[in-house]
Amino acid sequence: MIEATSRFPGEAECRYQLLCPFPCRNQVVEMFDHAYQNYMDHAYPADELMPLTCRGRVRGLEPSRGDIDDALGKFSLTLIDTLDTLALLNKTAEFEAAVRRVLSDVRLDNDIVVSVFETNIRVLGGLLGGHSMALLLKEGGQHMLWYKDELLHMAKDLGLRLLPAFNTSSGLPYPRVNLRYGVRGPETRTGTETDTCTACAGTIILEFAALSRFTGNPVFENHARRALDFIWEKRQRNSNLVGTTINIHSGEWVRRDSGVGAGIDSYYEYLLKAYVLLGDDLFLQRFNTHYASIMKYISQPPLLLDVHIHKPLLPARTWMDSLLAFFPGLQVLKGDIRPAIETHEMLYQVTKKHNFLPEAFTTDFRVHWAQHPLRPEFAESTYFLYKATRDPYYLEVGRTVLENLNRFARVPCGFAAMKDVRTGSHEDRMDSFFLAEMFKYLFLLFADPEDLPFDVEGYIFTTEAHLLPLSLSTAFLPLLSSWCIYIYIYIYIYIFFFFFFFSPYEMELDDSNFDWSCPNTRLLFPDPAFPRSLREPIRTAVDRSCPRPVEPGLGRPPLRARDFMANNPEHLELLRRMGVSLIHLKDGRVQLVQHATQAVSAVAAEDGLRFMQEMMELSSQQQKEQLPPRAVQIVSQPFLGRVVLTAGPAQFGMDLSKSSTGVKPYSGCTELANAALLQGRIALLQRGQCMFAEKARHIQKAGALGGIVIDDNEGSSSDTAPLFQMAGDGRNTDDVTLPLLFLFHKEGNILLEALREYKEVEVLLSDKARDRGEGRGEESIINGGGGCRAVHSPADGLCDQANAVDSALNPPTLATVRVLPSGSAPSAQPGLMGTEEHHPVGQDEPGQQDVGSRDEPAADGDSSQSMDALLADWKEDLEAFQQMEKDEL
Numbered sequence: 052m053i054e055a056t057s058r059f060p061g062e063a064e065c066r067y068q069l070l071c072p073f074p075c076r077n078q079v080v081e082m083f084d085h086a087y088q089n090y091m092d093h094a095y096p097a098d099e100l101m102p103l104t105c106r107g108r109v110r111g112l113e114p115s116r117g118d119i120d121d122a123l124g125k126f127s128l129t130l131i132d133t134l135d136t137l138a139l140l141n142k143t144a145e146f147e148a149a150v151r152r153v154l155s156d157v158r159l160d161n162d163i164v165v166s167v168f169e170t171n172i173r174v175l176g177g178l179l180g181g182h183s184m185a186l187l188l189k190e191g192g193q194h195m196l197w198y199k200d201e202l203l204h205m206a207k208d209l210g211l212r213l214l215p216a217f218n219t220s221s222g223l224p225y226p227r228v229n230l231r232y233g234v235r236g237p238e239t240r241t242g243t244e245t246d247t248c249t250a251c252a253g254t255i256i257l258e259f260a261a262l263s264r265f266t267g268n269p270v271f272e273n274h275a276r277r278a279l280d281f282i283w284e285k286r287q288r289n290s291n292l293v294g295t296t297i298n299i300h301s302g303e304w305v306r307r308d309s310g311v312g313a314g315i316d317s318y319y320e321y322l323l324k325a326y327v328l329l330g331d332d333l334f335l336q337r338f339n340t341h342y343a344s345i346m347k348y349i350s351q352p353p354l355l356l357d358v359h360i361h362k363p364l365l366p367a368r369t370w371m372d373s374l375l376a377f378f379p380g381l382q383v384l385k386g387d388i389r390p391a392i393e394t395h396e397m398l399y400q401v402t403k404k405h406n407f408l409p410e411a412f413t414t415d416f417r418v419h420w421a422q423h424p425l426r427p428e429f430a431e432s433t434y435f436l437y438k439a440t441r442d443p444y445y446l447e448v449g450r451t452v453l454e455n456l457n458r459f460a461r462v463p464c465g466f467a468a469m470k471d472v473r474t475g476s477h478e479d480r481m482d483s484f485f486l487a488e489m490f491k492y493l494f495l496l497f498a499d500p501e502d503l504p505f506d507v508e509g510y511i512f513t514t515e516a517h518l519l520p521l522s523l524s525t526a527f528l529p530l531l532s533s534w535c536i537y538i539y540i541y542i543y544i545y546i547f548f549f550f551f552f553f554s555p556y557e558m559e560l561d562d563s564n565f566d567w568s569c570p571n572t573r574l575l576f577p578d579p580a581f582p583r584s585l586r587e588p589i590r591t592a593v594d595r596s597c598p599r600p601v602e603p604g605l606g607r608p609p610l611r612a613r614d615f616m617a618n619n620p621e622h623l624e625l626l627r628r629m630g631v632s633l634i635h636l637k638d639g640r641v642q643l644v645q646h647a648t649q650a651v652s653a654v655a656a657e658d659g660l661r662f663m664q665e666m667m668e669l670s671s672q673q674q675k676e677q678l679p680p681r682a683v684q685i686v687s688q689p690f691l692g693r694v695v696l697t698a699g700p701a702q703f704g705m706d707l708s709k710s711s712t713g714v715k716p717y718s719g720c721t722e723l724a725n726a727a728l729l730q731g732r733i734a735l736l737q738r739g740q741c742m743f744a745e746k747a748r749h750i751q752k753a754g755a756l757g758g759i760v761i762d763d764n765e766g767s768s769s770d771t772a773p774l775f776q777m778a779g780d781g782r783n784t785d786d787v788t789l790p791l792l793f794l795f796h797k798e799g800n801i802l803l804e805a806l807r808e809y810k811e812v813e814v815l816l817s818d819k820a821r822d823r824g825e826g827r828g829e830e831s832i833i834n835g836g837g838g839c840r841a842v843h844s845p846a847d848g849l850c851d852q853a854n855a856v857d858s859a860l861n862p863p864t865l866a867t868v869r870v871l872p873s874g875s876a877p878s879a880q881p882g883l884m885g886t887e888e889h890h891p892v893g894q895d896e897p898g899q900q901d902v903g904s905r906d907e908p909a910a911d912g913d914s915s916q917s918m919d920a921l922l923a924d925w926k927e928d929l930e931a932f933q934q935m936e937k938d939e940l
Contacts, residue, residue, distance in 0.1 A: 075450055076497035080140055082456065082466075083490040086481065087137075087145075089465040090129050096156050098128035102465035103479040103694060103801050110163065114766050114797075121166035122173065122483075124230060127157050132173045132483035134181030134202075135518050136491050141504055143194050150181060154201050159209050162231045164240045167216045167224050168251040172317075172515040173483055175213070175258045178206035179265070180517030187505055203265055210262045210271050222277035223252045223299040246296050246305050252278050253318030254514055256325045261519045264526035279325075282318065283337055287360040291344040293318065294360050308367035310349055310357035312375035317514040319345075320381055327384075328511045330524045342385060352390050353397035353589050354414060365646075369664045370419040373408040376428035377514075380435035388439060389585060395432050396586040399448055402429060405472045406455045413664050423469040424480060425460060427488035431516070434492040442582050449496045456489075459820070462693045470769060474682040475820025476697040478770060479797070488516040609658035612665035629659030680774050681707055681792050683759060684820045685805055687813035695820040696801060698759075699775035699793035703744060703784035705757075707818040730754030733814065738763045738793075743777040747787045757790045757816050761799030768797035790816050 086100075094100035097107025110123040122128065130149055137146040182202040188194040215233030216224040226247045229239040236242045255275040263272035285302045286293050294304035295314035311319060322338040325331065348363035349355055355375050357367040376398050382391035401416050402408055408429055410420035430452050437445035459475055460466045466485060467477040495507065510518040610625045617623075617633065626633060626643075630650030634642040645663050650656035678700040685694040700707075734750040738760050750758050760777070775793050794802065805812050815821060 075453060076494060076502065078453055079490055079493045079497060083140060086465045086486055087133060093464055095130060096127045098123040098125065099483060100129065100465050100481045101479045102462050102467045102481045103477060105464040114768060114771060116770065121227060122169035124163050124165040124170060125161045126159055126174060128173060129483040129486060131177035132487040134177055135184045136487055138184035138504065139491055140494055143188065146184065147194060150185060150202065159205065159212060160231050164227050164229050167213055167226060167228050168254060171213060171255055171258050172513060175206055175209050176513045176515050176517035178202050178209065179258060179261050179519060182206065183518055183520055206262055207266050214274065217274045219299050221299055221302055222281050223247060224278060225299065226251055245298055245300060247299050248296050248314040249282060249293050250315050250317045253282050254321050256321050257328060257513050257519060260329055261523055264523045290348060290360050290363040291340050292360045292363060307360050308357045309360045311345060311355050311378045312372040316374050316377060320514055323381065323384060324511055328519060328521060328524060350390060353393040355394060369660060369667065370411050370413045372411045373426055374428060376408060377431055380432035383435040383439045391436060392582055392585045393589060395436055396589040398429055400590065406459050407469055407472050409472050418473055421471040421473050423472050424482055425466060425468050425485045425489065427484060427492060430489055430492045434496045437496055440582055449493060453493065463689050470697045471680055473819060474680050476682050476695040484515060491516045610662060612662055629655045629662060631659050631662065678776055682817055682820045683792060683794060684815040685812060686815050692821065696794060696798040697769040699777060701743060701777040701791045703779045704747060704787045705790040707790055707816060731756060734758045736760045743791065744779045744784050744787060747789065747791045751787060751789050755789060760793045762796045765796055767795040769795050792816055
């Protein structure tokens, strides 16, 4: 018998009635309410919600995240971005209240530097989408009757504030602008940039053209068209591809790698959608030219791999970023369904393996960058594929997305981005696009036509999923509608002629059939099982480990990157056979380049590709600690496992990756005078004054089950600092058998706030967050009471629940760690929890340096000089991730 217990309204029905989408639709609405209401309750009027600390993110008050913060302009970003989502989800009263808040509270003349790209797609697009919905509701005669284009006036004001960014000789916009002062040079921190990403400059036309046609002022559309014209002229003429980064003054390509992901993605999207919205054939012609090259060079079904624009047969990297997940949806709009199905299936298998799409993953589907900021692109493509095929398989995919969001990202104050999909740890971040896009596409996926307040066929979705009416195409061209009628008549005659004389099974279909119209999917796939036949070869590709064929004449395992030595003649010969060339640069560095066509066989070429992937991964790991991150998961009510903190590991003690269930006692202790009070608990420790191993020995002797060291450097965070790895004390640490983890100051405060607010807080120390609703985990979290049978075994790390004591960490005096109840003074406590942490060696005294034994991060492992030179060129891989975060695409 299946017990359909549910944590959230509608979840059980969604889980056990996959063929009926309506319960899933209700769950989408419930999840949206949870996210939106927490933003309004805890963050508004701030730009974004910080769901772990339950407060708003205000730029300048929180530690800087670098270029990511350029999306924040102190203009209530999340509220504006969510306006048309409220209308689509039939939340008319909330929409009207939100519009009134925007009009009364939001200011656009702030002295703050913002991203032109982000402000355009999120704020300008949000205002225009809200204006479109307000007009629609007003025409209905029941709501928004007071509305007099106030959102449009705000949109025009914002458009004028963005226009100074386009004052360049090329017409490409500066990447940033000051909302109050425009572009005035260094004094306003603008006008000094020379480069921008292709998508940043090429994702303007929909919003600017809509603003021009709503207001009757052509200046906005003209500037957007000029930028697109310039990018088109600068395309590589042989490959017809564009690079990722361009100089806004000279038009030279700064980064010449080309793909459909970060840095380029929405440029292609806006070319096709500009044709749909504006009816200008020029945009479609350009898109078709680019698309043919994408399918020729970049598309390697089901993969989409970057190439060099001047040498498009040469791969630029061997991993994919998550932003390319939008591309199957764009292919649906183009009418090219087959590769859309294949790529989407690959993305789905990666999602099932890691619960979310990692920010980047390798061609063999391993994690490359482990973050996942709740991006909506995969849900977007799922919706469009379901719309095109009506295959219920995509409802199952959408249900998986819903389940994973609820099980792994939902926290008491909203939904938290994933810091690491491998551990399940969270980041204190909920971007505005999560409300603007994710719930919009999921609702449309599960909703029936009568559930929608209007016909979405009359609108185009921007890259931020804002709704712009297709009626804008006739704003300047009143005869266009009559012209379109003749075009449609011609298309219908054309289709009738072909299908009268030719059977659909006999027709040979290729891209040229769909250059000017989208295909009828019932004719493309007359057999309902045909889409499944496209997915089947890909379905098991992610988890399947194919046996490697033996290369004829070689008879040995392939060379691994970790074993490679540049001065080994045998290794150099193996590289040659794999098509890998070793190039000595003038500056002393060594560069590896693979030409698959020069390999002695297809198997050798595959080995060479794998070798290059491993070498790039080694480069990334060179900047990181040797051990992977660990997780501190708060599993007691009301968190129920939904708050996961990234923790640094120790080089000693219990190996949590070898524990089947982790350590799960109550974490919370009072100041005590004897060790008995510490037994069966996790000790909270303040960093400093002695060595980590010494702390571990002290609490282990007192009977603790584990320890958490909290950094005393205010403002430190796993968001901005590299993973911290606690070193031993220079002597044998085999006697330490309990787990010890390290939390930065920000993550530690999240745990401490939970301790202050709730009397019982239970945490799980493990290598990876446990499933929030799997097995007996959640039931024991909900029903478990006090009374502990504290069993601790170094072999398996198991322990039952222990009694909890409400506690908070008080900074120690004279190297003393004290854990005090919330609101209590130190003098009110009967004793000391833990031990005095004094040690004559390794204290933080001026000029003292005791490497390897102090309370400091461990040094990276030694590497040979030749390996340093060999890997130097792969720093571009890390820079690519920084560029992706910088563009925030």
